[in-house]
Structure formats: structure tokens, C-alpha cells
Amino acid sequence: MDRKLNKADKTLLLVLILFLAALVLHLQYKGSILAEALLFASEAALVGGAADWFAVTALFRKPLGFPYHTAILPRRRDAFIQASVTLVQKEFFSKRKIFRHLEKLHILPMLMGWLREPDTENRLVMQLVNYLRDFLINQEAGKHSAVLAAKAREALNTIEPEDFFALWGNWLQQTGKDKAFVRRLAQYWHKQASTEETRKALQQMLEAYEEEKTVDNPWAKLASFALQAVDLVNYGEAAELIQKQLLTILDELALDDSPVQKSLLELFYEKSAELNNEPEFHQLVHELKDSLLRDMPLEPALEQIFDNLRQHFLQDRAMDVDPLAEHMPALRSYLEDMVRMEYQKTLQLMEEDEALRKSVSSFLFDVIARSALHAQNLVGVIVKNVLSGLTDEQLNRLVYDKVEPDLLWIRMNGSIVGAGIGLVLFLLLQISV
Template sequence: MSNGFNKADKTLLIVFILFLGTMYLHLCYPHSLAVDGLLFASEAALVGGIADWFAVTALFRKPLGFPYHTAILPRRRDAFIKASTFLVQQEFFSRRKIFNHLERLHIMPMVMNWLKKPAASAQLTSKMVDYVRDFLLHQNTEQQARVLAEKVRESLARVEPEDFFAMWGGWLRKTGKDKEFVMRVASYWQQQAQGDEARKQIQQMLEAYEEEKIGENPLARLMAGFAQAIDLINYEEAAALIQQQLLVMLQELGTRDSQLQQDILHLFYEKAEVLNQDAQFHQLTHELKDSLLRDLPVESAILQMLAHLQQHFLEDKAREVDPLAEHMPALRSRLEELIGEEYERTLRLLERDENLRAILGSFLYDVIARTALHAQALIGVIVRDVLLRLTDEQLNHLVYDKVEPDLLWIRMNGSIVGAGIGLIMFVLLHIAGV
């Protein structure tokens, strides 16, 4: 209740002052009819104002300490709380009103409009990625490792080695990795073929080749010694020339799309295709595949990988860091892309299929209605608990603040109506000659 001097109090004070003034005038002019009428009216207004002040105040506290049938709200707080709870449950949240309100709602159009918003799509996609991540984090790593290892072996068992090599060759050509590999090999050997050490090795190879061809033949040794004596054969110069030609060839081989590089790759794919059709190679690759499937520790490798991955992810979650965004942003982007595609496909399906929209709308209507009905009891409990925790003074303020203007006007109307009735009674008594 307001502790200030409100307009009803001011009105009552004015009426009291008016009553004192008319009383003084009555003493000064005891035979004045107008003064008598004004005194009669002011007296009635004062009585009416005081009576209504007493009545309004008695609703919330004991006016002037009067104990009988006053402070009605604090004394009847249990009944008030029960009635308020019943009002909220049965009137504001009644089954009829809930279902009538839901029937006026167009649930599916509202849902569809919200789902089409880019912000909603991004939010739901991110939530789904987080859900998938958390779901995987809390799975049994040993069971996952066994399942994944079995899937890997099944996939490898279905792959024919010839098809694998053909697919691998096609991937190399499509991506240009074959050219990069040749360029890397050419660059490596170009570095190895440079310098005096490489030239000396070439010279030693030539000399060794000479020793191998000459052997123990005396005539050949004589002719070789004669050729060296007249400088017809100079292994040092020959090694330098071979080194120079080798560097030129390697440089051309390391140049992208050079003729030599294309010839080498063409020869490689041609021989690889021939080898891939060879029966012995076919048998060898199948035996190698079977041996790998039997001996490779796929389970332990996958288990170790999943254990480390789970540990790092849990540590990142403890630091409130998204582990996918932190360590595998490409995987998260791919997951978001896949989930986003499925999200858009689902929206298009809902837009086209009217029957599906009707089924989903009925389901949402049923879920919302049941949730609202279950919330009916919960709301009553909340209202009751909140009101029970209020003190008498707080409960008075809660009610009074909501109806204060009306209560103030009731008090002022008491003075106004009292003055009017007093004036009418004075006139009637004067006419009657009393």
C-alpha cells in the first residue's frame, strides 16, 4: 500500500477543513439557511469519506487498531492463495482456452517460416554437429574400434587389386599428383648428380665397366692401354659429359608438361597396365591383400586413434573449446555442409508433401497441447509457492498496487456521494419543516 499522501487523503483532508470552516460559519451565522445546508453536506461528506477510508483500509490492515473483521486479506491469505491458484489454473490456463488458442495458431506455417530463416538454419546445423560430436565422444571406443575395423576389412576385401591400381592411376592423372611425383624425383636426383663427387662416381663406374669388359684378355688390355696413352679414351671427360647430359635430362624431366616428362609418364602407365594384366602379378597382389587383411593390426590402430581423439576432445570441451573447430576444422565444415544439405532437402520435401506437413503439424499440435496441459499443474504450484513466500505486507502491496486507482476513487466517491446525499436530505428535511 502506498505510504505517500495520495489524492484520496487530500480529498478527505479538504472535506475535513471544509467541515471545520462551515462549523465556524454556523457559529457565526446560526440562522443562515445556506450555512446550515453547507454544514449538513460537509458533515455527510466527511462521514462518507471516513467510512470508505475505514472500509478500504480494513481490507489490508487494522484501521486505528480496530480488531473486528479487519485485515481481511492477511487473515484470509490461505483462501486467497487457493483462489488465485485455482483462477490461474482453471481460468487463465484452462483446457478449453489452451485448445482454443492453439486452434487459432497456424503452427506449420509458423514453423516453416522460422526454419527458412538463415539464422535458424545455421543455428540448427551447428546444434546437430555438436550433437553428433558429443554422441561420438560418449561411445565405447573398443566397440567402435571393432565395428570400424570390421568395416575396413569388408571394404578392403571387396576391392580387387587390379581395380585398385587402375583407380589409383586414374586419381594420379586426374589430380596431377603423378607429375608432382616425377618432378620431386627429378629434383632429388638433380641434386644428387651435381658436384665433383657425382662426377667421380660416374668415372668410377666407367672404369669398372672397362675392367669388366676387358677381363683377362691380353689383347684387350693392350688396346685399352694404347687408347689411354694417345688420349683416345679419357674417362674424366666422359664422366663430365655424362654428368652434364644427365643434369639436362633431369632438368627437362622436372619441368611440368615437358616432352620427356610426358613420355616417361606415358611409358609408366603403359607398363603398369601390362603388369596389371599379368597373371603372376594378379596372384601376387591377391596373396598380399589376403596377408594384409589377416595380419594388419587394424583394431589396435583404430582403438589407439579413437582413444587419443576422445582424450583430446574431452580436454578441449573442459576448456570450453570446440574440439572439431580446434583440431579438425575441415571435418566440422564437411559435417556442417552435409547436415546443411539434408536440412535443405527436408525443407523442400515438407514444402512439396502436403500430407507430410499435415502429419507433422498434428504431431506438433499434440506435443504443444500436452505440454501446456502438463504445465497447468506446474503453473499452479509455482503461483502457490510464490504467494506463500510473501509476507502479509508484501501480499498487501501486491494486491493494492494492482487496484490502487480504483480504491482511491472508492474513497473519494464516499466523500462525493456523502456530500450529495447530505445535501438532498437537508433539502427534504427543510421542505418537510423538520
């Protein structure tokens, strides 16, 4: 197979040289038993080595162009490939060997040790959270919107308006939201009241009030005209004073725990409690609640919200951005904590429950064994495709490389055994003469 001389080629060449030397000695020393023995042994060694060279070479190609029953491997390549496939499937991947090797493996302890590793836990938890996120994103908005809307109406229907207002008032007081609301409201009205338009509106109100009081009383109208003429009554200055006083009240109202703010909040809670005890108010709020629950478009609103969220999340994911981590970090953190806790509980349950551990171990063994058995056909297809894709020369080289030392020794043994047999035959002939 190799164009370079190997040790078998060198042995055969050495035998040829010995044969030629023995032939020369035989011709020069006719009648010499030693020269004849050497010629007889070297001739037999040369024949044996040449015959084994021919036999080994005939396995892979046509030696010296001899066409009959040579190049056996290329001519029988289909049978060789099929035999190789059968060997791999039936011997290397036999059911008996697969089960024997699997029984030696402690599959469940290996799996549990791998699952307990921090890197594995973090990677699997993150993957599970991503699966959960994608599952939520791909849900149908219409069906789930109807379910959530029905749940929301059911929950709202159980809430009594009076209890809700009481809880709402307590929440406002405990969180300080009532003060914040009053402060913001005072700041807003302060901005509105400080404008020139507000001063003019106050002046117009005073003038309109004066006109209303004097429209049917000529003497009062005359007195008002006289007072304005001598500048004792100036509605512009009065409006400015009212505006300043109003701004001062709003400034004090915007200060937390100021007397004005406390008085306003106390009055608000007092009147709210009185209003909450009125039967007419009860009837009104119940009718309002029933009307809102009946007419409130929860389904389309929720469906639109889910559709918008889904589209936005899909756009983020297309840009390799985690939508939950980007927009809902608290929800993402909650999901991670929840999945991690359940993950650890599952591992702990696996370690403590013997029956569960046996069931899981049996399941894993069955799955792996079945997968390995099904792999027989796949391995056979792979081996067949690989070997079929080789040229004759590549196939020869593949086989020859695996058994080259043995083939070389076969050729060398041909010369060695031939020399021994030749020497034995020579001795037998000498004895028989």
C-alpha cells in the same frame, strides 16, 4: 495507504470543516431550519466518511491502533496468497482458456513462415551442422574403427589386382601423375648424382671392373698398367664424363614430354602390361593381396587416427575454433550443403503433403497445450514464492495500488451517501413533527 492527502482525505476534511461551520451556524441561529438541516447533513456525511475510512484502512492496517478485526490482509496473507495462486491457475491458465486461445492461433503457418526466413534457415542449418560435428567427435573410436576396417577389407577383397593395376595406370596417364613422378624421381637422382661422392663411386666401380678383368691375366694387367702410366686410361676423367652424361640424361628425363621421358614411360607401360598378363605375377599379387588383407592392422590404425583427430578437434573447440572449418573446410561445406538441402526438402514436403501437415499441426497443438497445462503448477509456485517474499507493507501496497481509485470512491461515497441520508432523515423528522 499514502501519507499524502488524496481526494478522499480532502473530501473528509472538507466535510469536517462543513460540520464545524454548520455547528457554529446552529449555535448562532437557533431555531433556523436551514442551519439545522446543514448540521444534520454534514454530521451524517462526517460519520459516513469516517466509517468508510475506518473500513478501508482496516483492510490493510490497524486504524488508530484498533486491534479487533483490523489489518485483515496481513493477518490473512496466507489465505490471500493461496487464493491468488488458485485464481491464476484455475482462471488465467484454465484448460478451457488455453485451448480456446491456441485454437485461434495458426501455429503451423506461423512456424513455417518463421522457418522460411533466410536468417532462421542459416541459423538452424549452422546449428544442425554443429550438432552433427559434435556427434561425430564424441563417437567411440574402437567400435567404429572395427566397422570401417571390416568394410574396407570387404571392399578391397572385391578388387582384382590386375584390374587395379590397369586402372592405376590409366589414372596415372590421364592425370599426368606419371610424368610428375618421373620428374620428381629424376630431380632427386640428379641431386644425388651431382655430388663428389657419386663421382668417386663411379671411379671405384671402373677400377674394380678393371681389376676383375685383369686379375687372372698378367699380360692384361701389364697392359693396363702401361696405359695408366702414359695417361691413356684415366679412371677419374672417365668417371667425371660418365657423371656428366648421367646428369644430362636426368635433366632431359625431368623435362615433360622429352624423348627420354616418353621412351621411359612407354617402356614402363609396355613391361607393366606384359607383367600383368603373366600367370606367375597373377598368383603372386593375389597371395600378396590376401596376406595384406589378413595381416594389415586396419583396426588399431583407424582407432589411433580417430583418437588423434578427436583430441585435436576437442582442443580446437576449447579455443572456440571450429575444427571442421579450420582443418576440413571441404567437409564442412559438404555437410552444410547436405543439411541445407534436406532442410529445404523437409519444408517443401510439409507444404505439399496435407496429411503430414495435419499430423504435425496436431502434434504441435498437443505439445503446446500440454506444456501450458503443466505450466499451471509452475506459475502457481512462482506466484506463491513472489507473494510470500513480500513484507506486509509491500503486500498492502501491491493490492492497494491496484484498487486505489475504487477505494477512494468508496470513502467519498460514504460522505456523499451519508450527507444524502442525513438530509432525507432530517426532512422526515420535520414532516413527522
